[in-house]
Amino acid sequence: MNVHEFSQKNINHPIFDGTFFTIKKIENDNVRALCILCNNEKAVISGSIQANSNFRTHIKRIHKDKFEDFQTHLKSQPRSSKRKICSDDTISSPVLKQTKLINGSKLSTSKQNTLDSNIINYVVNSMKPLSTVSDEYFIKIINDIDPELSVISRRTLGRRLDDKKIIICEKLNKIFQKSPKIKVCTTADIWSTKHRSFIGVTAHWIDSETFERHGCVLACRRFKGSHTYDKIAEILECIFSEFSLHIEQITSTVTDNGANFVKAFKEFNCNINFEENANSENEETVFLDIPLEDNLTNNFVLPHHVRCASHTLSLLATTDFNNILGPNSKIHYSVMGKCTALWNASRRPKSSEIIMDELGCSLIYPTPTRWNSLFDSLNHLITLRCKLNNVVKCLNLNFVLKESDYEYIEELVKVLKPIAQALDYLQAEKNCFYGQLIPTLISLKLRLEELKNQKLRYLFNLISPLCNKLHDRFKNYFNLSHEADDAILATCFHPLFKMRWIPKSLTEADKERIQLLCINAAKKINIPNNEISTSDVSDDDDNFLICMSPNRSNVLTDSSKSIELQILQFFNDKNKSLTCLNNYPVVKQLFIDYNTNICSSAPVERLFSFAGFIMAPTRSRLSDEQFEKLVFLKGNQNYGII
Secondary structure: OOHHHHHOOOOOOHHHOOOOEEEEEEEOOEEEEEEOOOOOOOOEEEEEOOEOHHHHHHHHHHOHHHHHHHHHHHHHOOHHHHOOOOOHHHOOOHHHHHHHHHHHHHHHHHHHHHHHHHHHHHHHHOOOOHHHHHOHHHHHHHHHHOOOOOOOOHHHHHHHHHHHHHHHHHHHHHHHHOOOOOOEEEEEEEEEOOOOEEEEEEEEEEOOOOOOEEEEEEEEEEOOOOOOHHHHHHHHHHHHHHOOOOHHHEEEEEEOOOHHHHHHHHHHEOOOOHHHHHOOOOOOOOOOOOOHHHHHHOOOOEOOEEEOHHHHHHHHHHHHHHHOOHHHHHHHHHHHHHHHHHHHHHOOHHHHHHHHHHHOOOOOOOEOOEOHHHHHHHHHHHHOHHHHHHHHHHOOOOOOOOHHHHHHHHHHHHHHHHHHHHHHHHHOOOOOOHHHHHHHHHHHHHHHHHHHHOOOOOOHHHHHHHHHHHHHHOHHHHOOOHHHHHHHHHHHOOOOOOOOOOOOOOOHHHHHHHHHHHHHHHHOOOOOHHHOOOOOOOHHHHHHHHHHOOOOOOOOOHHHHHHHHHHHHHHHOOOOOHHHHHHOHHHHHHHHHHHOOOOOOHHHHHHHHHHHHHOOHHHOOOOHHHHHHHHHHHHHHHOOOO
């Protein structure tokens, strides 16, 4: 089909009217047209009869200065002349044409909105700089895919991110303030760069229907000046108030063992230890003059404080372990020196290439912020023991890994493995509840003591002191003292443990104390009587209840007895899944109240890993507000708060 045949079809389109393009050839639905602006016989553009994007793109890319004239030319033509090329028998009615135009406009708007949303998510989730949208190659990618779409400007992107943060804050406020109010556990930590410090805060709660744990980022805020306890208290209270989180709603705040955090919660904790005060009758009372301005300004109230169990365990595996090495320190530091030399080499490009060629993989090396990485790195070396000396030789390192070195590493891994497993277990964010802390500590101590029965050549004398240090660091939990009551209740009301975790060596008095602790906690739950249902109870069960608390009055109200029966039935239920809690309304509420706490401050530490990527060396001029916003959005996107 030639140009003459084409004109005989009475098809008229402004693109091919000779102003910008003239048709050279048409075959079926394909058009080949010569660009007038190129002034070159070889400048022939191919396109479809049904679409003109190729011709439009050519003008936009090659003749940028004429693109506006091209657009004006198309718009200036009569409506009838701008129809798509089609035969006479396929021309639609005016009504159908209008419908198509409207639908096309809606489709175009929808595609543009989708693109804008995807760009925002890409910048946030991939932690890209906002200048990405100004990159000409990024813009070219979008234009090549669809020339009808446009990339939002950097300024517009900034406004959209502001809007997104506001939407997420409003969503979180609705979650925290819905009736009945949910219980929330928070974590907090401070992260520092060379010139700036930031305090991060996350929040965590349990869904009362699915028993799934949810979380969010509350803030990653600039912390100016010294990290004093009173400033920490002030910033934390400010962040909590922004989300209308009241002290009675927050079950605890989990932090590491830093002295500034410990003092902040000691000074401004909402819990007053009356027992300590009651035992100080013989002490002389001293009255101090407190400045009025201090009394008025430092009136912060912080939630109950829980120390991060993971951080405490990592101190056991590092500080305590090194302190009790004793006679074995010489071989320990000799072996670790060789391992460190290999790990350092794996960080250098040239050495890393040699290691990859020899081993077929890279070495896993420790990171200072994650103690588990040391265990993983040592474990990885053991799997490569047959090849490591070849690597040492190729790297020209002045040592050889002897068989005794491998034996020491194997023993070290064997000793540290229970601690590493406990850390992984307690740092799990989704599937770890506060009730798992005490059973995990008990299991860890038993596993360490089992090592005494193994033939350890180098580290046998280390096991008992390590167990003692473990007990000292977690003595409140091992002794089941009053300070650990919340953890005890969390364990008892967890279907996986109930009362089965209680050590056989526990005295009858301590067992009775735990039973009464559960009953008294249940009586504080405000649940309508018609929801406190119990199945038929045998005489043996009733006798058990009396034995459980022999010192109390035998006269019980129907409500309190029903609660005790429900607790008893739950303890006797062999079902270990969380769904069994739906059969026990009182226990279900107790499970949520006491298991909302998490065992570790790992979530806020993970938040800082995002912060490290966002605050890259090339983005050191990022403002505090912009940095906080990007970390806030990235963290909440990871939690699914969109």
